[in-house]
């Protein structure tokens with residue numbers, strides 16, 4: 001297992017949100033975490049990324065325990081987290097944002113290769129190289145967020161709501177780029193509102209409700225599950 | 236191409252910031268013509284050192300969200316360190332004259348002041364702000380502000396207890412005849428102080444723009460979470476920011492030792508002045524702080540020249556109050572935060 005979350009408990013201050021969450025992601029797998037608003041999906045990703053320290057349980061990555069490590073140390077281990085709000089550096093240009101993504105990359109040649117890779121994946125970004133990130137549209141910001149995360153050549157991506165606030169056509173674009181990454185051997189754990197689409201493209205999925213994992217299994221099976229169909233697909 | 240640049244220039248000049256800067260330059264030139272060029276000389280020398288103070292203040296505000304009211308005390312520590320470094324060297328030189336050493340002695344003292352300031356900055360961050368941050372981040376701006384006031388009281392009284400209240404000053408750093416610029420005699424100390432401030436500002440600018448660490452500091456000031464996400468060690472950057480900021484204040488204190496002898500509350504005047512500057516320029520805006528420093532310096536010099544020396548605090552204060560009422564973001568203020576952007 002590349003990522004293994006065991007019996008994770010987490011929350012904010014006295015607010016206990018996640019209870020006994022366990023999930024795992026194999027290398028090369030495309031896994032999704034779905035659930036209603038406020039279920040704790042974002043909290044799960046933040047805890048894995050080290051931005052929140054867990055109350056209990058353990059997160060292992062690549063065979064080592066990473067729970068309790070500071071966020072920047074988790075990032076240096078090779079987990080790239082893309083938050084819902086992107087957390088771009090709004091007063092830096094697109095290009096500078098991408099270079100910041102390669103902050104931990106000391107090898108200039110590797111940095112160049114990554115830059116070429118990101119610009120090839122999102123040609124729109126190259127055209128807007130010198131634009132300030134703060135002045136970009138929602139879709140462009142999303143691409144920049146993913147691009148910046150890819151700059152450090154991560155072993156795994158944690159993506160929070162890639163389709164949030166995007167028009168259907170742009171959503172397709174973003175999902176296509178994630179698909180490309182998977183085809184090239186990447187590993188992704190994605191959180192999504194758009195359950196139909198997500199279960200359609202991913203390999204496996206977990207359903208999180210009220211901070212607990214209620215269901216898990218291959219995405220195709222989840223899509224057929226009566227509970228999932230009733231709760232998320234409206235049938 | 237050229238017309239495009241002119242157009243851009245025109246747009247910049249028409250903004251509030253542009254109008255103010257142009258106005259300041261015009262006033263400086265006019266008053267220098269009517270009253271004498273020493274006005275510009277004084278403005279530029281005071282402005283350079285004020286810029287060093289203000290950059291530090293803006294940096295700490297932009298990166299750490301701390302409203303630093305102990306900044307003057309790092310100025311005081313700088314002047315104290317320079318005094319105790321320079322006096323022994325000077326005494327040694329009195330016995331064994333040495334031209335090269337007497338040129339270098341002031342620089343060594345200023346360097347020592349930078350190191351001491353930076354060290355005190357690191358200590359303040361590690362002992363105080365770090366611990367507050369770990370305990371709670373609620374009400375951060377207010378709590379950290381109160382802590383800086385505490386640090387200030389501690390350092391002022393510490394100085395008084397250990398070194399006493401007498402003035403610890405020097406007559407001059409560099410011996411030799413004053414330079415003659417535009418028919419005004421400018422003492423070597425003033426001249427070198429200005430050159431030093433320009434050099435330091437330039438180096439600081441390069442550091443922030445062109446180095447990996449400088450970029451990381453800017454990144455933290457724009458988005459702390461984003462910075463962590465790309466692998467930047469926040470606490471390292473916070474220590475470095477405090478060190479830089481306090482080190483710059485130390486340089487300012489040391490370079491102006493010939494004007495402001497060291498005593499416990501010597502930092503008060505530079506503290507107020509640099510706060511004026513960053514309110515004028517917009518909090519957390521480093522580039523604006525440099526320009527603003529020269530404008531506040533000019534305002535101070537002009538007030539002393541035309542109204543009288545008792546008024547040099549009254550006029551800037553009145554202006555600051557007006558700015559806070561009508562343009563609370565400062566004249567270079569922008570909605571987006573960041574330490575090196577306008």
Ligand SMILES: Nc1ncnc2c1ncn2[C@@H]1O[C@H](COP(=O)(O)OP(=O)(O)OP(=O)(O)O)[C@@H](O)[C@H]1O
Pocket residue numbers: 012015017035036037038039040041042043044193
């Ligand atoms: N910073 C915070 N402080 C306190 N409570 C928070 C914080 N962030 C989230 N919460 C609470 O934690 C719970 C889970 O939030 P989370 O963001 O993980 O939900 P989510 O599953 O991502 O929902 P959505 O689909 O709306 O994004 C919510 O009840 C929310 O109010």
Ligand SMILES: [Mg+2]
Pocket residue numbers: 041042043084160
């Ligand atoms: Mg969420």
